[in-house]
Amino acid sequence: xxxxxxxxxxxxLLLFLFYSLVCSSQxxxxxxxxxxxxxxxxxxxxVVVKGTTVGVASDFDGNYSISVPxxxxxxxxxxxxKTLEVDVSLKKSINVIMEEDINSLDEIVIxxxxxxxxxxxxxxxASLDQERLESVPNVDISQAIQGAIPGISIxxxxxxxxxxNDDTSIVIRGKNSILASNGPLVVxxxxxxxxxxxxxxxxxxxxxxxxxxxxxxAIYGSRGANGVILITTKGGVEGKTVIKYDGYSSIxxxxxxxxxxxxxxFYNFKKDRDPDAITVSEQEIYDNKSWVSWPDIALRTxxxxxxxxxxxxxxxxxxxxxxxNLLDVKGIAKNDNYQRISTRxxxxxxxxxxxxxxxxxxxxxxxxxxxxxxxxxxxWMNPLTKPYNDDGxxxxxxxxxxxxxxxxxxxxxxxxxxxxxxxxTNNFLNIEIPSIEGLQFRLNTGYRYRTTDSGTxxxxxxxxxxxxxxxxxxxxxxxxxxxxxxxxxYNKDLGKHRIGLTAVYSTEENERxxxxxxxxxxxxxxxxxxxxxxxxxxEPSYEYRKTNLIxxxxxxxxxxxxxxxxxxxxxxxxxxxxxxxxxxxxxPSVALGWNITNEDFFKSDIINNLKxxxxxxxxxxxxxxxxxxxxxxxxxxxxxxxxxxxGYIPSTLGNPNLSWETSESFNxxxxxxxxxxxxxxxxxxxxxxxxxxxxxxSISPVHGLxxxxxxxxxxxxxxxxxxxxxxNIRTDNFTWSTRGNIAFVKNKIVSxxxxxxxxxxxxxxxxxxxxxxxxxSTNYGFQYDGVWQTDEADLxxxxxxxxxxxxxxxxxxxxxxxxxxxxxxxxRDPKVVWGLTxxxxxxxxxxxxxxxxxxxxxxxxxxWNTDVYQGVRRNTVNRDWWTPxxxxxxxxxxDELASSQGGFQATRYEDASFVRLRDITLSYDLSDEIxxxxxxxxxxxxxxxxxxxxxTDWTGTDPELGSQRSTPQVKEYVLGLNIGL
Numbered sequence: 001x002x003x004x005x006x007x008x009x010x011x012x013l014l015l016f017l018f019y020s021l022v023c024s025s026q027x028x029x030x031x032x033x034x035x036x037x038x039x040x041x042x043x044x045x046x047v048v049v050k051g052t053t054v055g056v057a058s059d060f061d062g063n064y065s066i067s068v069p070x071x072x073x074x075x076x077x078x079x080x081x082k083t084l085e086v087d088v089s090l091k092k093s094i095n096v097i098m099e100e101d102i103n104s105l106d107e108i109v110i111x112x113x114x115x116x117x118x119x120x121x122x123x124x125x126a127s128l129d130q131e132r133l134e135s136v137p138n139v140d141i142s143q144a145i146q147g148a149i150p151g152i153s154i155x156x157x158x159x160x161x162x163x164x165n166d167d168t169s170i171v172i173r174g175k176n177s178i179l180a181s182n183g184p185l186v187v188x189x190x191x192x193x194x195x196x197x198x199x200x201x202x203x204x205x206x207x208x209x210x211x212x213x214x215x216x217x218a219i220y221g222s223r224g225a226n227g228v229i230l231i232t233t234k235g236g237v238e239g240k241t242v243i244k245y246d247g248y249s250s251i252x253x254x255x256x257x258x259x260x261x262x263x264x265x266f267y268n269f270k271k272d273r274d275p276d277a278i279t280v281s282e283q284e285i286y287d288n289k290s291w292v293s294w295p296d297i298a299l300r301t302x303x304x305x306x307x308x309x310x311x312x313x314x315x316x317x318x319x320x321x322x323x324x325n326l327l328d329v330k331g332i333a334k335n336d337n338y339q340r341i342s343t344r345x346x347x348x349x350x351x352x353x354x355x356x357x358x359x360x361x362x363x364x365x366x367x368x369x370x371x372x373x374x375x376x377x378x379x380w381m382n383p384l385t386k387p388y389n390d391d392g393x394x395x396x397x398x399x400x401x402x403x404x405x406x407x408x409x410x411x412x413x414x415x416x417x418x419x420x421x422x423x424x425t426n427n428f429l430n431i432e433i434p435s436i437e438g439l440q441f442r443l444n445t446g447y448r449y450r451t452t453d454s455g456t457x458x459x460x461x462x463x464x465x466x467x468x469x470x471x472x473x474x475x476x477x478x479x480x481x482x483x484x485x486x487x488x489x490y491n492k493d494l495g496k497h498r499i500g501l502t503a504v505y506s507t508e509e510n511e512r513x514x515x516x517x518x519x520x521x522x523x524x525x526x527x528x529x530x531x532x533x534x535x536x537x538x539e540p541s542y543e544y545r546k547t548n549l550i551x552x553x554x555x556x557x558x559x560x561x562x563x564x565x566x567x568x569x570x571x572x573x574x575x576x577x578x579x580x581x582x583x584x585x586x587x588p589s590v591a592l593g594w595n596i597t598n599e600d601f602f603k604s605d606i607i608n609n610l611k612x613x614x615x616x617x618x619x620x621x622x623x624x625x626x627x628x629x630x631x632x633x634x635x636x637x638x639x640x641x642x643x644x645x646x647g648y649i650p651s652t653l654g655n656p657n658l659s660w661e662t663s664e665s666f667n668x669x670x671x672x673x674x675x676x677x678x679x680x681x682x683x684x685x686x687x688x689x690x691x692x693x694x695x696x697x698s699i700s701p702v703h704g705l706x707x708x709x710x711x712x713x714x715x716x717x718x719x720x721x722x723x724x725x726x727x728n729i730r731t732d733n734f735t736w737s738t739r740g741n742i743a744f745v746k747n748k749i750v751s752x753x754x755x756x757x758x759x760x761x762x763x764x765x766x767x768x769x770x771x772x773x774x775x776x777s778t779n780y781g782f783q784y785d786g787v788w789q790t791d792e793a794d795l796x797x798x799x800x801x802x803x804x805x806x807x808x809x810x811x812x813x814x815x816x817x818x819x820x821x822x823x824x825x826x827x828r829d830p831k832v833v834w835g836l837t838x839x840x841x842x843x844x845x846x847x848x849x850x851x852x853x854x855x856x857x858x859x860x861x862x863x864w865n866t867d868v869y870q871g872v873r874r875n876t877v878n879r880d881w882w883t884p885x886x887x888x889x890x891x892x893x894x895d896e897l898a899s900s901q902g903g904f905q906a907t908r909y910e911d912a913s914f915v916r917l918r919d920i921t922l923s924y925d926l927s928d929e930i931x932x933x934x935x936x937x938x939x940x941x942x943x944x945x946x947x948x949x950x951x952t953d954w955t956g957t958d959p960e961l962g963s964q965r966s967t968p969q970v971k972e973y974v975l976g977l978n979i980g981l
Contacts, residue, residue: 031065032094033928033937034058034076037730039841041938042098044237046077050085059242059312061937061980095928100677110209110230112187112219113487113502113555120498120559122567122591122613123216124667124684126150126723128208129739131839135848136919137248137944137974138202139163139306139327141231142170147835147852147918149210150684150721150741155960159967161302161331161338162368163198172227173212174717174745175776175829176663176690180623184210184227185220189360189426191446191483192223193231194510199364199422201325201342203246203308206234213667213686214617218589219504219553221571222620225663225690233360235346236312236319242937244310248944248976252302252332255947255969256957258863261878263291263383270872272894277871279401282384291383294408294875298373302970304329317350333372333967335412341365354432361425368418371411371456376965378408379863380874394461402873406463414465415457415528422450438492446483452476459525469536470522472529477514483507500557507550514543545626548576565593567615575622575660579629582659589617609673609680616667620660623694628709629658653699653708661711663690681724688717689750697753712754715776717747735841742834747776766822775827779858783823784906785809786889787882801901804882804893808901817902825909831856835918844927846942849920854959855913861956863964864908866891866899912959914952920945938980946972 034045041062048055049066050073058064068074068088076084081098088094109118109125126149138144140163146154156168175182186193188200209230211217217224261269267286270278285291310323327340342364350356385398387409394413397403426446433439455474458465465471485506492499519529521536532538553571570588578585596602596610631654636647665688673680693713698706723741730736749772755763764771769780785807788796793803798815801807811821832855840847868874879891882898892898899905923942931939948971952959958969 028070028092029065029067030074030088030092030094031063032096034062034064034096034098037097037099042078044078045098048075050075056239057237059237059239061242063937065240110207110232111216112211112228112230113190113504114489116557119562119595120557120565122565122593123211123615124213124669125216126210126212131848133202133205133208136921137306137976141197141200141202141205141208142168144202147850148837150723151212151719151743151745151833152210153830153833155962159961159969160333161329161336172210173686173719174747176225176688176715176717177621177623177661178693178695178713178715178749178770178776180621180661180694182226184229185223186229186231188231188424189233190444191426192508194481195422195424195448195450198340199366200231201308201323201344203310203325204233204323204344205231207232213615214619214663214665215567215569215589215591215615215667217619218569218571218587218617219555221551221553221587222573222575222585222622222660225619225621225661233344233346234312234321235348236314236321238314238316238319241311241313243981245308245979247307248974249305250303250972250974252304252970252972254299254332255971257295257968258379258957259878260295260379260875261383262293265878266383266875269894273872273896281400285384285386292385292387293383294378294381294387297387298334298375298378298409299332300334302330302332319348321346331967332970333375335370336372336967337368337370339367354434356430359425359427364422366420369416371414371416372967373411374408375967379965381405381408382873382875396461396463396466410462413461415459416455418454420450420452422448424448439490442487444483444485444487448481450479455529457528468520470525471520472532473516473518474529475514475516477512480511482509496561498559502555504551504553509548511546512544516541547626550574561598563595563598565595567591569617573620577624577626577628578660579658580656582657585620585660587618587620589615591615607672607674608676609671611671613669613671614667617665619663619665621663622660624658624660629656630654650704653703653705655708655710658709659692659711661690661694662692663688679724679726681722684721686719690715690717695752713752714750715747716750719743719745733843737839739837740835742832744832745829746831748773749776771824774824775829777828779825779828779860779909781822781825782904782906783809783811783825784908787892789887790884799901804895805898806892806901806906808904808906817904826858828859829857830854844925846923850918851915852918853915857912858909859912860907861910861954861964863956870896910955911953914950914954914959916947917949918946920948936979936981938978940978942976944974944976946974
C-alpha cells in the first residue's frame, strides 16, 4: 500500500515521443494499396519479403511501401484472409485484393486483461462493427452503440446540444437493480474509466467490445454485474507517416412539436371554459392579434461541425498515433451550445526484444456554458402574453395580471458558465520474460484528473434576480482517479493443448471534492458572481468523498485440439465503501465451449462454423456510496437568544453488513457460420438472479429516522439475443451486406422486504409501484376507459359524474372508484430491442442505412395532461374536445372538472414502440487513378441524414425521450469529407 500511495499521489510522467526511422537502401521500392473484395482498405496487413525478416504493415488506408530486391516475392498475411504471394518482377506498384478465408476463426477480440482468438472465446463478447465507427459520423460513442449490438438499450430524458448528458443511461441485458445503478462499467485501454462517454472522441476508437455474460465480465468482480464496455483507442502502425482529416458540418431541425393551442385557439378554449377569467391584457393581445408562439421564439435551426486531424505511423520499434478534434454544436434551443476540444497521443516503443513502453493519453476541454429556455414552461405558457418589452428587453412578468409566471426565456439571459478540463493518461510497461517463452508481465497505470467550473448569475432582468436583487450559484469541483494494475500472463501451445493463464493484482483510488457558494442580495449586476463578497446572504458548502478498491483476479483458459474450450475466472474485491463486516467479496465463474465443426464426425456443405458455449458465474454491483454503510449526521443549528449554536441530528443509520448486490447468471450460446460464412451470427439465452438488492426498509420512527438501507431484495432477468450478418450479393462491382440483431428482455421482482400477508404471499410495495412477479419499472394507477357518453348518463350518475367527463375503469365492478381499482398497465422498459444495417457498394459509390426499433413498452404521455389550472392560466395541446354533438371517446369535455372522476385522475399511457431510420449515408470514394494524380491515399465525400423517419403510434414529441416537455428531438443533415495523405 505504501508503493500505491506514492504512485497515486505523484505526478505521472507523460511520454510524448516521436521517433522516425530513416532507411537507406539501394533496393527498389514497391508500394501499393491492399483492399478486401468489398473495396474496403485493409489496415495492419503484414507484407514480408519471402525468406527474410524484412517487412512492413499497411496503414489505416491499406497503403504500404517496402524496399525489396529486384527478384523477390512478397507475402501478404492478414487475420481472416487467405495468405497471398506475389512475384515482384521489377514492378514498382502492386495493388492487392485479399480474399476472406471462410475457414478462419482467428479474429482477435479484446476480452479484458488481454486478447483471445474468437474461436477460443467461451463467454458472450459482442464487438461493435467497425463500419459503425468509421462510416457514420458519430459525435458520441453511445450514438454508435445504439441499436448496433443486441441487448443494449439507451435512453435519455431530453435532447440537446451535448451528445450525451447526465440523463442518458446505457443498460446491457435489461435491469437487474431496483434502486442502484444499472449502468455498465467502462474500461478504456485496459483501465476503468469513471468519466463521461462524451469526453471520448469516437474518431480515436479502434475497437469496442461489450462483455455481457457472467463469465466474460467476472474479471471485473464487484463492478461487472451490469456488463462491461471495453474501448480500445487507435495506435500507430509500421510504415510511412499517415495524415488523415475527417470533418463534417450539419444542420439540425425540429423533428416534431406538440400541437399547442395558438392565441386564437387558447382564447376560444378559455372563453368556453371560464369567460370571466379573461384578463384585460389577454383581451388586448387577442384583439390586436399579437399573440406569441413560445416554442417559435425559444427554438432555432441547429448547426454543428466536427473536425478531426490525426497523424500516425512508426518504425519497427516505435509507433505513434496523435490526433486533434474539435466538436462545436449549437442546438435547436437558443443558447444551448456545446463545444469539445480534445487531443490524444498514443505511443508504443519497443526498447529491446523484451521490454516495451507505451502511453495512451488524452486531454479534453468541454464547454456547455449557457442556459436555454425552460421547455416545460415554454409548452405550458399562455400565448396571450408578452415575451419582450417595447424596448426589446426581456419582460420579466409576461402576464401583467398574473406575476406568478416568470418568463420561460429568462434562462437565456442568465450569465452561465459550465466548463470542464480532463486529462486521462494510461501508461504501460510490458516485459516478455526472456527465459520463459510465453510469460509476460505488464504494469498498467491509469490517472484521470477532471476539473469543472460552473456558475449561474441571475440578474435583475430575470424573475429571481429581480425579487432577490441578484442571486448566484457557483461550484468548483475536481475528480481524481488513479489505478495501478500488475498483470502476469502465460500463454503456451503444447501440441494439441493451448493454455492461457492471467493473474492480476490492482489498486484503485477515487476522490472527489466540491466547493459551492450560493449568494443573493447584490448591490448591482455589474460583477455578477464575482461580487459575491458584497452579497447580503452568502451560503458556502463543501463536499468530499474518497474510495479505495483492491482486487486480485485469476483466469485460466484451456483449449484442446481447437475443439474443447474451458475458462475459469475468480476475482476478489475489497472496497472501502462496504460495511465493516463485508469489505471483501469473491466472484467466481466458469465457461465451456465446443467447436463442433472441428469434430471429425461433423461434415456439412452448408454449416462451416458451429460452436456451442455455456457459462455460469457471479458478479457484483458496487452500488454502495463512499460512506453509505456508516451512520451520518447533518447540520441542525439552534438559535439561543441572539446566538446560533451549532447542532447535528442523525441523517442515516449505519449498517456494518451493507455490501454489493450479487448477480448469479447462466448463459448458453451458439455461434454459427453458413454457406461458406456468407451468413454468420450467434444466439444467446441468459438467466440472471440478482440478490441482496439495496432497498430502504421502513423502521420505527423512535430512531429519529424512518428507513435504513439494507441488502434484502431479489430480481430475475432473462432474455434471448440473436445477431446475424450476411453477404447477400458480391460481384466485382457490387456488394450488398446486411447486419441485424434483436433482443428479447424480461425482468421481474422476485422479492422485496420479505413481509407476508395472511395467505403467505409476499406483500407488494404500492407506494413505489413495485410488485412481486412484475417488471421492475411498471406503470400503475387508474385505467383510462374513455369518456362518459350521453346514453350512459344514468350509469355515470352512479359514480357521481356525468357525460363528457373522463371514465375510469371500475376494475372490480363494485360501482365505486377507489384504490382497489388501480392496476398495472404495462412496463416502461422495452421487451424487444432491434437494429438492422444494410450496406450497398457499387464501384466507388456506397449507401448505408441503419434502422432501429423497440416494442413492448408503454409510457405516460404528459402532453395529455390538461391541467391548465383554475381560470385557464396555462396552455395545453389542442384537442378535439368532447361535446354532445361531437361525442368522441378520446378526450373529455372542455370543463375544469372533466378530467377527474370521484376526485381521481387516470394517467394516459401509450404504446411507446417505434421503428426509426436512425441514419442513412450516401458516400463516394475517388478512384485510385484520381487519388494518385492528387497524391492522396483517400478522398471520400458523404451525406448523412439522422432520424429522418419514425413510425410510431406515440402521440407525444418523441417516444425515446423520457420527458415530452423537454428539448425536442431533432432531424440532422450532415455533409462530410474524409481525406488521407
